Amino acid sequence: MPKLGLTMTEGLLASWRVKPGDQVRAGDVLFVVETEKIATDVEAPSDGKIVSLEVAEGSIVPVGTTVATWIENVMPLDRAASSRGSFSNATRVIATPLARRLARQANIDLKAIRGSGPRGRIKARDVEIAAAQQAVLRAEADASSPAASAAPLSRQQRRPASLSETTVARRMTEAKRNIPHFYVIADADVTRLLKLREELNAAKGEIRLSLTHFVVAAVVKALKRFPDINRVWDANEIVTLDAIDIGLAVMTERGLVAPVLRNADRLGLDGIACACEELVTRARRGRLTEEDLAGGAISVSNVGMFGAAQLIPIINPGQAAILGVAAVRPVFRPDDRGQPSLRQELSLALSCDHRVLDGVSATRFLNAVAEILAQPLTLLRR
Amino acid sequence: MPELRYIRAINQALADALEADPSVILLGEDVSAAGGAFGATRGLRDRFGAERVIDTPISEAALAGAAVGAALSGLKPVLEIMFMDFTTLVMDALVNQAAKARFMFGGQRSVPLVVRTPHGGGLSAGPQHSQCLEAWFAHVPGLKVVCPADPASAYGLLRAAIADPDPVIVVENKALYATKAEVPEVLEPVPIGHAAVIRPGRDLTLVSYGGAVHTCMAAAGILANEGIEAEVVDLRSLQPWDEATVMNSLSRTHRLIVVHEAVEAFGIGAEIAARMADIGFDELDAPILRVGAPFMPVPFSKALERKYLPSADAVVQAARKVLA
């Protein structure tokens, strides 16, 4: 049982890939070891023949236990008979003797190291750096879900993340790590809003209004009522914004973006609708500028069209809140007389930055949004 | 600490040895009345008499053979060969007689003789008066070879060589004869086979002997300005040489350069490099390099000889190469 990490004391022999009598080549996988952290293929160090297997699959044995016996070939196995090309194509690792010793001791594969010495020679320093990196990776593996990492590596498909995916990953990680999120959830009765929208959209030649447009308009109106919500945290300063700019989460082929609708309070419902559609179109065509993505204290992210019961989003970095909008669903509510009444509702979740917002103000704001949505005619007035 | 010239240290070692042991005699061309071609034996005839400080004709072969016979018959002869180039003439006596006697006669007796001889260039002495031939002797089983780099070891190694039961070739660097350095109040023999780490460093090891030790020290100074710490090992003894000290240094620095004034090809450096590549293989983080003279006779012209002799710059360049 090889020691596959500094702290490894025992290993689970998950599966055998060879059986007694098998001829193996250097590099062939002999067996798979699972530790609490990772599953590893153990390769034959040189050519040879398996004589016997000493440990059954599923056994946990201490490091150093003999798991199989084999006969190492002094001469490479039928090297002459095999295709010479495959051997000559194999890249020889150029490394100093000390680098080789350190790699051996730290259980590091020299093939994975890029040498910094003359002609790409791997030096001791290169191995030391690789060892340090490996230690970091192990630490990260510790933090990640054991179940996920324990899945056989061979079943996974891997591809490098694109630049935009990497950017999203970095920004979201930063936001989630740096912004102390709290969440307020409310339901909005959109029965009347849906009727109003239907009537407005029935008129030909006018822009089609979506639920998102109404929500954005409601947020704009609520912000006018609660200007203290329109603020952000910036390097230990609380910045209250004059303009009412609203971010709009848009899913594109290249990933998630959140362009900002400028001076939304100056626009009517139609204007908001036009501006939103213009932003979405540009986002999907990849025509957004840096400027489109900056500013605002709050964004709206609507996944209702995909049927979500609730969406609790992550705040965009630089902003202080984001409103997650879920799907409209029919519910029975008691009316004034206590009789069931069929209503259309959706769930609103407001994620807030606790550095600039608090539960009371956020709740008041969210309730205001819900109220506005429940009485949509108010949105027709500036 | 008092200062002493290299040549005076040799003189004092000879005087102290003559004083301490009545069986010690000095032999050589012009060593007695003239006090030696380089003055190493100056004043010794007056003190110890012409019977013990013996002028000889120019008969190197017979004198070396006589040294063997005298050593087998109870004397401890110290023979001066004026230039190492002339040791070509004493090869039979040293290689076939002195080196073999102890072994060949079944250990009946050792041959306690010393040959003192100066090597090295830098004086425009030309192709027949400048050669460094120590590797020849280090290659012969039965001979011991030492090569001091400073006055204290010149004294100490010569005393140890004269006290040693076996034939010892003491190679002096004639360019060092006039150099001065501080020495301890009381000079002591320096045991044969022990190197000295004369400058500690962590980045690479410079192994050297004789005059080239000073080249290494100069190179280490230049490297230090660049933040590179070179360890300098003065071998002092070439046969036997101090494998353990070199190995110990290599284990810390992982880089080795051997520097000598002798021709690089087939030399002491080749031996040390080969041995360290063997026992020190897993410590090496760079190829072992040698810095020595090019494969050509020592030239006469100053312009030529300057280029011929291994320089501190050459050592620095080699250091950069092993650190690349």
Next chain:
Amino acid sequence: MTSSHRAALGENQMLKLYADMLLIRRVEERLGRLFADGEVPGFIHLSIGQEAVPVGVMSALTADDTIASTHRGHGHAIAKGMPLDGFFAELLGCEQGLCRGRGGSMHVADLSIGMLGANGIVGAGLSIALGSALAHQRLRRNAIAVAFFGDGALGEGLLHECLNLASLWRLPLLFVCENNGWSEFSPSAGQITFRLADLVPAYGIPYVASDGNDVVAVSTKAADIVAHVRREGPAVLECFTTRMRGHYEGDAQKYRDPAELEALAARDPIRIAKEYLRRLDVGEERLQDLLTDIDCRIEAAVAAARAGSAPDFETAKADTYTPVDLH
């Protein structure tokens, strides 16, 4: 050879010289057989026919005197007193050999009896004896050193250096040239243009020639010249002798005239010595007893050598030089 020599030696002295020569002869004949049988490794140079020189010279030496020998040195070693057991064991390559099996025939040495070694290098013994004589002189011993060399060494420059130095320093050194007329496989006459008798006076050193096959002549002249060396300084004794065998055992000597080889029998030094004994009325029976005694001693030594053990490699290696304490 003069009649005074014959008159000078009594029966016991003569018997002793004869016995010493016979011992060398029988030892070398035995070695020749051992060599032919493959029991002696390497190659050996026999001095059969030259026994009168070492025996004659050594009869004039004391135990403190030292000698340096040649590659044809068995006679010098045995005449100087080297024990037979150690000698045979050495030639057979045994641990019990005087040199623990490391030197063999060409390097037999016994420093305890002043035998500074046979030598594989022609002429090398000259300077070793010179140094030994220097030691005797500087340490004020009453001893002398003897350098044996062959006429082949007359071509070596070292001879000149040594003659000059010996003369310069008035060293107690006797040069003994065993002139057998052959330089390995070539007649010395075709190689050497001078006579030693002519060369030596140039150094201011006495020169004496002797019939090297007449032990009485050699011993008598040696006695005189050794006394001179001990008293005054260096001298040269040239002994004209005969190499009755090849350069080394197994040498077919195709380069020698068969008539020359046949004529050698008449000059056999053992035969000449026997002649002296007959004149002294020493009976054949006594000589036979002597031979038997010698052969018994030789066979005992050969038997002991055959029972000897192989030398230990590591022990031998450790004797390359005195071990140095490396930390």
